[in-house]
Amino acid sequence: MIKVLIVEDDLGVARINQRFVEKIGGLQVVGIATDEEQSKEQLEIFEPDLVLLDLYFPDMHGLQLLQHIRLRHRHTDVIIITAAKELDTVREAIRGGVFDYIIKPVIFNTFAEKMKNYILFRKNIEQGNRQVDQEQVDLLLLRRPQEKIPISDLPKGIDKLTLEKITLYLEQSNAAFTVEDICVRIGSSRTTARRYLEYLVSVGKLKADVSYGTVGRPERIYRTVN
Structure with missing residues (x-):
């Protein structure tokens, strides 16, 4: 206790x-x-x-x-x-x-x-050895360890390490963001970044809205779900 x-x-x-x-x-x-x-x-x-x-x-x-x-x-x-x-x-x-x-x-x-x-x-x-890996250090610094989605539940095309990298970024930023923001953060293509963001929307970790830029083109804006 x-x-x-x-x-x-x-x-x-x-x-x-x-x-x-x-x-x-x-x-x-x-x-x-x-x-x-x-x-x-x-x-x-x-x-x-x-x-x-x-x-x-x-x-x-x-x-x-x-x-x-x-x-x-x-x-x-x-x-x-x-x-x-x-x-x-x-x-x-x-x-x-x-x-x-x-x-x-x-x-x-x-x-x-x-x-x-x-x-x-x-x-x-308190678990395990007195040494930690980078993931554990990141969780300790964030002070907000999150329940992870079991790897067996991940659909095809969603890699565990990439998903955790994106999730960590989301935990560090409360601002709205776009697919391009994630591309820059993890060094991926737009297609890859969009696939992961839409997956997080589907499991209730993110919500997405449509915004229109200066040239009137629609763009999806993502926000974390509190």
């Missing part, structure tokens, strides 16, 4: 987060802390694997506790759950090494997706 510590000054919100955690297998809430003293004490006692951390407290800022965790509890991961939307705050949290950042109000489906990604992340770093 992954041990989870909830650090949230609003006890009602903390209880909601606890119920959310308890709905997801593989996670166990070991404590709830509502201030700086309780947080540091429970970090020492429970040695949690994951801290769900708010940022606003009467006696501290959550980023200060994040720094404390990075210095004193290096094997503890942190997911921020906060109403703070300021870009500078998000950047500082990312630079501080947070695994993820969830903006309140929290919807269970979003929460569950983030937690399942974290569980997959833990499995990825």
Whole structure:
């Protein structure tokens, strides 16, 4: 079980987060802390694997506790759950090494997706040898390991390595893109790039819209499905 510590000054919100955690297998809430003293004490006692951390407290800022965790509890991961939307705050949290950042109000489906990604992340770093290949490094840096489509389910003409290369690119970019963008990224022909993109549309990973360029020619624009 992954041990989870909830650090949230609003006890009602903390209880909601606890119920959310308890709905997801593989996670166990070991404590709830509502201030700086309780947080540091429970970090020492429970040695949690994951801290769900708010940022606003009467006696501290959550980023200060994040720094404390990075210095004193290096094997503890942190997911921020906060109403703070300021870009500078998000950047500082990312630079501080947070695994993820969830903006309140929290919807269970979003929460569950983030937690399942974290569980997959833990499995990825705990399995096998202490050496990794490039694919595992890419997943660790992304911090969002994805369930892979079984190779046996891939249709003829869809290569596993090429598909994973395209999927990795999609995970790194939230912008809309065209067939030409993929051609440049993976060094393929338009026909090959289109085949893979249409496959991803068919399995629900992408959606496609038609756009008309400056000369009025229709062009398919692809976007990831959130």
